[in-house]
Amino acid sequence: MIIYPESYQSIFSEKAPVKTAKMEWQISMAAFSSNALKLAVCLALFIVLFSGFLLVRTEASVSHVAPAVVGEQTVVVAQGDTLWEIARKYSDSSDDIRWSVYQIRERNQLSSPDIWPGQKLVIPSP
Numbered sequence: 001m002i003i004y005p006e007s008y009q010s011i012f013s014e015k016a017p018v019k020t021a022k023m024e025w026q027i028s029m030a031a032f033s034s035n036a037l038k039l040a041v042c043l044a045l046f047i048v049l050f051s052g053f054l055l056v057r058t059e060a061s062v063s064h065v066a067p068a069v070v071g072e073q074t075v076v077v078a079q080g081d082t083l084w085e086i087a088r089k090y091s092d093s094s095d096d097i098r099w100s101v102y103q104i105r106e107r108n109q110l111s112s113p114d115i116w117p118g119q120k121l122v123i124p125s126p
Contacts, residue, residue: 065108071125072107076118083113090123 068074075086087100105113107124115121 065120065122068122073123075121075123077115077121079117081115081117083110083115086115086121086123092126095126 073090075090077086083101083104084097087104088097091097091100101113103124104110104121108121
């Protein structure tokens, strides 16, 4: 029982819009379009990212070193050899070892001092 009927307010409103089937379909299509757009952006990002990985090349696989000429030596890298040890072994004792390493790297087009067993290095003449 309501004591003061004039203070009563209903939670039902006659003015509230009624959703029709067409409105429900439009709302669901808007949500689908939003999700489809997100999926398309993610797919495009995935394609760009991994196609970039496929285009990257290492310089070690591309470089072709000119064969040794008169006065130069060819050395096959053994297990445990380092570029510094090879430079020390094949350079004059009066030469700066850093300069020898630099010359070997330049002659063999090495982008880093990393070498591996079986690799052939051309030692420039002093």
